[in-house]
Amino acid sequence: MKQSVSLTVNDRPVEATVESRLSLADFLRLELRLTATHLGCEHGVCGACTVLINGEPARSCIALTVSLGGDEITTLEGLADDPAMQVIKQAFHDKHGLQCGFCTPGMLISTRDLLKRTPRPSEGAVRDGLSGNLCRCTGYQGIVRAVLKAAEDLAAS
Amino acid sequence: MKPAPFSYYRATSIDDAITALSGADGMAAVLAGGQSLVPMLNLRLSPVDHLIDLRSIAALSRQEETPEAICYGALTTHAAFEDGAVPDGTNGLMRYAASHIAYRAVRNRGTLGGALALADPAADWLTTAVALDASVTLTGPDGQRCLAITDFVVGPYYTQIAEDEIIDSVVVPRRSAAERWGYYKVAPKVGEYAKSLAVALIDPAKASARLVIGAWSDVPLVLKAGASALLEGVKQHDLAVIVQNELDLKMPSLSPAERRLHTSSVVRAAEQARS
Amino acid sequence: MNHSDTKQGIGASVKRTEDARLVNGQGTYLADLDIPGTLEAAFIRSPVAHARLGAVKVPSEYSNQVFLAADLDFAHPIVAATDDPQFQSTKQFALAKDKVRFVGEMIAVCIAPTRAQAEDIAQSCELELDELPALWDMDVATAPDALLIHEHWRDNIYLKTDVSVGDLERARKDATVSLSKSLSMGRHGAVPLECRGVLAHRDRRLNELTVYSSTQFPHVLRTCISRAIDLPESQVRVIAPDVGGGFGAKGNFSPEELTIAALAMKLDQPIRWIEDRRENLIASPHAREHRYDVTVHANNDGLILGIEAMIRVDAGAYSVWPWTAAMEAGMVVGILPGPYHVPAYAAKSQSICTNKTPMGPYRGVGRTGACFAMDVMLDAVARELHLDPADVRLLNLIKPEDMPYQSITGKQYDSGDYPEAARKALAAIDIGAIRSRQAAGEKDDRLIGFGMSSYTEQTAHGTAEWVSRGLPVVFGYEPALARLTPDGKLILHVGIQNHGQGLETTLAQVASEELGIAVADVVVRHGDSSVSPYGMGTFGSRSMTMAGGAVSVACGQLADKVKRIGAHLLQTTADAGTLSDGRVHTETASVALNEVAEAATLHPERLPEGEEPGLDISAVYEPKRSTGAFSYATHACVMAVDPGTGEMEILDYVVVHDCGRMVNPMIVEAQVVGGVAQGLGTALYEEILYDENGQPLSSTFLDYMIPGCAEVPDVRMLHMETPSPHTKYGIKGLGEGGAISPPAAVVNALNDALKSLGAEITQTPVTPLRVLEAIESGAVSPL
Numbered sequence A: 001m002k003q004s005v006s007l008t009v010n011d012r013p014v015e016a017t018v019e020s021r022l023s024l025a026d027f028l029r030l031e032l033r034l035t036a037t038h039l040g041c042e043h044g045v046c047g048a049c050t051v052l053i054n055g056e057p058a059r060s061c062i063a064l065t066v067s068l069g070g071d072e073i074t075t076l077e078g079l080a081d082d083p084a085m086q087v088i089k090q091a092f093h094d095k096h097g098l099q100c101g102f103c104t105p106g107m108l109i110s111t112r113d114l115l116k117r118t119p120r121p122s123e124g125a126v127r128d129g130l131s132g133n134l135c136r137c138t139g140y141q142g143i144v145r146a147v148l149k150a151a152e153d154l155a156a157s
Numbered sequence B: 001m002k003p004a005p006f007s008y009y010r011a012t013s014i015d016d017a018i019t020a021l022s023g024a025d026g027m028a029a030v031l032a033g034g035q036s037l038v039p040m041l042n043l044r045l046s047p048v049d050h051l052i053d054l055r056s057i058a059a060l061s062r063q064e065e066t067p068e069a070i071c072y073g074a075l076t077t078h079a080a081f082e083d084g085a086v087p088d089g090t091n092g093l094m095r096y097a098a099s100h101i102a103y104r105a106v107r108n109r110g111t112l113g114g115a116l117a118l119a120d121p122a123a124d125w126l127t128t129a130v131a132l133d134a135s136v137t138l139t140g141p142d143g144q145r146c147l148a149i150t151d152f153v154v155g156p157y158y159t160q161i162a163e164d165e166i167i168d169s170v171v172v173p174r175r176s177a178a179e180r181w182g183y184y185k186v187a188p189k190v191g192e193y194a195k196s197l198a199v200a201l202i203d204p205a206k207a208s209a210r211l212v213i214g215a216w217s218d219v220p221l222v223l224k225a226g227a228s229a230l231l232e233g234v235k236q237h238d239l240a241v242i243v244q245n246e247l248d249l250k251m252p253s254l255s256p257a258e259r260r261l262h263t264s265s266v267v268r269a270a271e272q273a274r275s
Numbered sequence C: 001m002n003h004s005d006t007k008q009g010i011g012a013s014v015k016r017t018e019d020a021r022l023v024n025g026q027g028t029y030l031a032d033l034d035i036p037g038t039l040e041a042a043f044i045r046s047p048v049a050h051a052r053l054g055a056v057k058v059p060s061e062y063s064n065q066v067f068l069a070a071d072l073d074f075a076h077p078i079v080a081a082t083d084d085p086q087f088q089s090t091k092q093f094a095l096a097k098d099k100v101r102f103v104g105e106m107i108a109v110c111i112a113p114t115r116a117q118a119e120d121i122a123q124s125c126e127l128e129l130d131e132l133p134a135l136w137d138m139d140v141a142t143a144p145d146a147l148l149i150h151e152h153w154r155d156n157i158y159l160k161t162d163v164s165v166g167d168l169e170r171a172r173k174d175a176t177v178s179l180s181k182s183l184s185m186g187r188h189g190a191v192p193l194e195c196r197g198v199l200a201h202r203d204r205r206l207n208e209l210t211v212y213s214s215t216q217f218p219h220v221l222r223t224c225i226s227r228a229i230d231l232p233e234s235q236v237r238v239i240a241p242d243v244g245g246g247f248g249a250k251g252n253f254s255p256e257e258l259t260i261a262a263l264a265m266k267l268d269q270p271i272r273w274i275e276d277r278r279e280n281l282i283a284s285p286h287a288r289e290h291r292y293d294v295t296v297h298a299n300n301d302g303l304i305l306g307i308e309a310m311i312r313v314d315a316g317a318y319s320v321w322p323w324t325a326a327m328e329a330g331m332v333v334g335i336l337p338g339p340y341h342v343p344a345y346a347a348k349s350q351s352i353c354t355n356k357t358p359m360g361p362y363r364g365v366g367r368t369g370a371c372f373a374m375d376v377m378l379d380a381v382a383r384e385l386h387l388d389p390a391d392v393r394l395l396n397l398i399k400p401e402d403m404p405y406q407s408i409t410g411k412q413y414d415s416g417d418y419p420e421a422a423r424k425a426l427a428a429i430d431i432g433a434i435r436s437r438q439a440a441g442e443k444d445d446r447l448i449g450f451g452m453s454s455y456t457e458q459t460a461h462g463t464a465e466w467v468s469r470g471l472p473v474v475f476g477y478e479p480a481l482a483r484l485t486p487d488g489k490l491i492l493h494v495g496i497q498n499h500g501q502g503l504e505t506t507l508a509q510v511a512s513e514e515l516g517i518a519v520a521d522v523v524v525r526h527g528d529s530s531v532s533p534y535g536m537g538t539f540g541s542r543s544m545t546m547a548g549g550a551v552s553v554a555c556g557q558l559a560d561k562v563k564r565i566g567a568h569l570l571q572t573t574a575d576a577g578t579l580s581d582g583r584v585h586t587e588t589a590s591v592a593l594n595e596v597a598e599a600a601t602l603h604p605e606r607l608p609e610g611e612e613p614g615l616d617i618s619a620v621y622e623p624k625r626s627t628g629a630f631s632y633a634t635h636a637c638v639m640a641v642d643p644g645t646g647e648m649e650i651l652d653y654v655v656v657h658d659c660g661r662m663v664n665p666m667i668v669e670a671q672v673v674g675g676v677a678q679g680l681g682t683a684l685y686e687e688i689l690y691d692e693n694g695q696p697l698s699s700t701f702l703d704y705m706i707p708g709c710a711e712v713p714d715v716r717m718l719h720m721e722t723p724s725p726h727t728k729y730g731i732k733g734l735g736e737g738g739a740i741s742p743p744a745a746v747v748n749a750l751n752d753a754l755k756s757l758g759a760e761i762t763q764t765p766v767t768p769l770r771v772l773e774a775i776e777s778g779a780v781s782p783l
C-alpha cells in the first residue's frame, strides 16, 4: 500500500513513493541514508529518534512519512551549519556529555529546542527538559553540565 | 517492530473524514497526533486496515470563545496549551496539566481530542476534563452531538464514540476568576503516565468545590463528600479521613497501599487549591 | 617511562577522540550498515513459557523465506557448562527443536527485503504448541513435584554449591545478635540504548563469512561461530561496528548470532537482524534476580563474627555462553563478605532453572546483589543494636595495614584504604548535619534517611580467577599491535571493543605516555577480528588494565627502537635519545618522529647497523598476579520519602572511589556516574516481573522504566588513588563499580528514613507502591 508524498528534508525537497506504514525514522534512515537519527525503542519513549518537524522536536519513530506531506524535516545532519548546534556539540565534547553516542543526536536536538525556549535554564529545568531523552551510559551528569555550558556560551555569543 | 500494512487517507474536511470512516471496510481508525496510536501500530497491538488522517482538517485546530466556555478543536496540541498559545478559561489549570504530559516532543504532536478518544484512565486530560466539567462534541453522519465528559467516557479505553464518528471539539466551561485549583500527579518518572492524579477546584465565594481522583484502575471519580469538606475548610487530617472513607466506599478494590496513595494525592491537591 | 610534557599521558583529562564522529551523527552502528542485497530477518518467538513444539505452519508463498530448526541442523547447539561435574547443562539450539522453554525463545526466522515484510511473514505463520505448566518462579521450579524443564536433569537446579570456612559454631555462640533476614533483588535487563543486532554475509573474494555484530567481544565470537558451524577460523571475520552500549548484554554468544551466521552461510545471502526493544526486553539475557536468606552473627559493638547465607538465583531456561548459569551465584558466594573482615562464613547457593529468559552478565554481575545483601544486613544489625550504621561499617572494614588481604573466600585484595573511603564519604555528605536535620523533621512531612554502602570489586580478573571458575574460556590476557606509520603517526590495533568507555582516547593516552606522541596523532583500531591480534574484548572492568598494559608494553618497545634510531640519525654516540613532544632528543639536537619512522619503514639504509627495519610491534599483557586488582568505593546518600505517596527523592549522593592510577579522571568520573545511574535503576525503577503463566509483564519502555535525566542526581565524586601492585601503572578496572552500591545505599537510606514507622524495605526495585506497602505493614501509622 504505497503512496507518494513530497516533503522537505534538511532544506531539500524530496518526492517519494513509500509504504503508508513507513515511519519517518525509517524513511530518513533507509531511503535517504540519514543515519544520525537512531532508533532506541520505536514506540515513542526513548527520544533517540528525535528530529524537527516544522522546527519543533518530534519522535520520528511514531510519525508516518505519508502524513508529512508539505512538512519540513530537519535532522542532525541538517543542522551541521547551525551556529547554536555547533556550540552545543562543542559543549557536549568539552563536558563529556556522551559515551556510546547512541542517544546523542536526539539529545542534541532536544537540547537545542530547550535552549531556544529557555535560554538560561536552571539545572532542574535542564533535567526536566531532557527527561524525554533516555541515555543509558552517562548517568546524565555530563549531559546536564554540557547543556548548562552551552547555555552560557550561547548567551555570551 | 513495524506496523502491519494499512491504507492511508488524508481527509480534507470533517465530512470527508466521516465519509471515509463510514465507507471503510475492515477496521478504520482516525489519526490525530499519533503519539498513542502509532506506538500501538508499531507494536502490532491494534489491528487497523485504514488510517484516516485528520491533521489537515483546519477546522479541528480551531478555538472558539464564548462568554461561558472555550471550545477547543480536537487537534489542539498539548504544546499549544503549555505555551499559552490558546485561550484559557481555567486560571492556568489546563496549561499546567498540559505541561506535565509526557515530553516536549510528544506534546508538540499529541492532541486533546486524541487523548480523550483514547480514554486511558491514567491520562492527564481525562481527569482534568472531568474536573472541569468539560463536554465533548462528536460529529458523525447524522450530525453533531455533545456529551458531558462523564457520559462520554464509559470505562477504561472505552468511550461513546461510534465507529463513524470523530471528536470535533472539547468544550471547557470558563471557571470563575476567583477559583483556585490544585493538581497533584504521582508518576514514577517525570513525563510518565500517572499512578495517581487528583484535581481540586475551590471557589469559596461561589460556595463551589470539586475533587476528582483519577489514574486508578477505572475512570476518574468525583468525590462529593471530600469536596464538601474542602469547602467547609476541614483541616488536613480530617479531610484525609473523609477522603479515605469516601474512597473505601467508591473504590473498595483498592489495597491499603493504593488507598493511602490516592488519599494523599487528593488531600495534596486540595491543600494546593486552598493555599 | 617517559613523562610527556604535552600533559596528554596518564592522569590527564584528555577530551575524547571518538566524540568527533559521534556528535556529528556519523557513528556507524549495526543498523546503519549498508551492504547491498541484505535481507532483513524477523524471528518467530515462542509466545508461551513452556510447551512442546509441534508443526510450524508456513503459508506456501513464504516457504522460501521461513527457516526452522531443521534447516539449521548443521549448526551445533550452544552449551555453556562449568567444569563442576555436578553442573547440569543445557543445549540451546539456534532455533528451538521440539520444546520451547521461555517466552521469546526463537522458533523460526523469516527473511524479506524489509523488516516490516519479515514481520508480516512471521505473523502469517501458525504454531502448534502443546502447553506445559510454566515454572515461572524459582520457588515453583524447586517445588518437590516440579516438572523438569530439561527432561534428563535430576531437578531444576543447574548447580548447588556449599562452602563453609572458619568456626561458625563459635560465631553463633559468641554473638550478641544473630540477625536473619530474607532479601531479594528483582530481575531486570541491561538495556543498552542500542539493541542487539547481527549482519552476516559471505565475502566471496576472501571466502570469508563476515559477521557484523553489536558485540563486546569480536574475536571470541569468531571462535564461537567457527566452531558452531564448522568453519575454520580463517574463514570467519567478526566486526563490531560502533556499539551503542553493552553493559554485559552484548558479551555473550547468542542464538541470534548463531542463527543469522548459519543462515547467511547456508543461503550465501547477506542477512541482518536488528533487535527491537520488545525483543530486547523479553529475549536478551536478563540480569540479577537473587534471593537471599542471610544471618549475621555480631557482638555488642556490631563486630561481625560470622555470616551464613543461602543464595538463590533464577538463572532462566538456558545457560548463557561462556558465563554459565552459575555465574551470578558463584560471584555472590565469592564476594558476599565484600570489604569487611568476616572470620567465619558459610554459604549455600542454588542456580535455578525456570521458564524464563536466560540470565546473563550485567554491569556489576553478582556483586550488586552481594553488596546489597551484605550492606542492608549491616544496617539492620546497627538498628538492632541501636548503633550508627556508619560506626558499624568502620568497625568491620578491612584495615589498610592488613593489605594485601586474603578474604575468607580466598580472594587476594591487593591494596587500598577502605575505612578512609568511608570516612571521606561520611565527611563529604556531612553525616552530622543529616542527623540534626532528621531530629528537626521536615516541613513537608517527608522522612529523611541516610544510607551508605561499601564494596570491593575484583577487576581485570586474570588467568587464575577464570581458571578457578572453570569456564569454557580463560580470559587472561590482552594484546596490542602498535604501528608507527611512515608519517610518524601511530595506529594501535587492539582486541578490546570500545562502546562508550573512551578507550580510543585512553589507550592513546597510554601511547602518549610511552612515546611522547600527541593523542591526536594516535588512532585506535578495535572491534574487528581481522585488524588486531586475538583478544578477549571488553567486559569485567578489564579493558583499561589489560589493553592499556598491552599498549604500554608494545609502545615501550617501540619507544626503545625509536630512540635508538633517533640517536643514530642525530649521529650521537649515545645508544638512545629521549622521547617527548613527538621528537627524539639528545642533549644538543632532536629529530621528529616522522623522520625516524620514514627511516625505519622506507629507508632501511639510514638505520643503525643490526637494527631491523619496520615499526610494527606486537605485545601481549598479563598482570603480574592474575588474581585481580580490587577497586573499591563507598557510596553515601540521603533520601527523602513521602510517606503519603511513597515517592522518593535522592537529596544527595556521594561516591568516594579508588580505582588505582586514573588514566583519565574525566572518563573515570563519568564511568562511575553512569554506573550509579544504572544502579539506581536496579534500586528504584527496573523490573521484569512474570505472571503465573510465565509471561513477562514488561515488554516496552512504557512498562519498563530506566532512569531519566530527572531521576538521577548530580553525583558528587571524590577520588583516591592507591595503585595496584600487580598492574601496569597501578591501574585498576572501574567500568562496573558504579552500579554495585546504589541498591544497598538507597535501601539503607530508605530504611533509616522509615525506621520511625517501623517499616522496612527488603526488596528491589523499591517502587513507591512497595514503600507504601512497607508502611502499611509497619508498626506505626503515619496518618
Ligand SMILES: Cc1cc2nc3c(=O)[nH]c(=O)nc-3n(C[C@H](O)[C@H](O)[C@H](O)COP(=O)(O)OP(=O)(O)OC[C@H]3O[C@@H](n4cnc5c(N)ncnc54)[C@H](O)[C@@H]3O)c2cc1C
Pocket (backbone or CB within 6 Å): A043, A044, A045, B029, B030, B031, B032, B033, B034, B035, B036, B037, B038, B039, B054, B074, B075, B100, B101, B102, B103, B106, B109, B110, B111, B112, B113, B114, B115, B117, B118, B122, B123, B124, B125, B161, B165, B166, B167, B168, B191, B192, B193, B194
Ligand atoms: C512517551 C509517551 C509518554 C506519554 N505520557 C503521557 C502522560 O504522562 N499523560 C498523558 O495523558 N498522556 C501521555 N502520553 C499520551 C499522549 O498524551 C498522546 O498524545 C495522547 O494520549 C493521544 O493523542 P494523539 O493526538 O497523539 O492521538 P492518536 O495517537 O493519534 O490517537 C489516539 C486514539 O484516539 C483516536 N482519535 C484521535 N483523535 C480522534 C478524534 N478527533 N476523534 C476520534 N478519535 C480520535 C485514534 O483513532 C486513536 O485510537 C504519552 C505518550 C508517549 C508517546
Ligand code: FES
Pocket (backbone or CB within 6 Å): A038, A039, A040, A041, A042, A043, A044, A045, A046, A047, A048, A049, A050, A059, A060, A061, A062
Ligand atoms: S525510537 Fe523513537 S522514541 Fe525511541
Ligand code: FES
Pocket (backbone or CB within 6 Å): A097, A098, A099, A100, A101, A102, A103, A104, A134, A135, A136, A137, A138, C193, C244, C245, C500
Ligand atoms: S551515550 Fe550511550 S546512550 Fe547516551
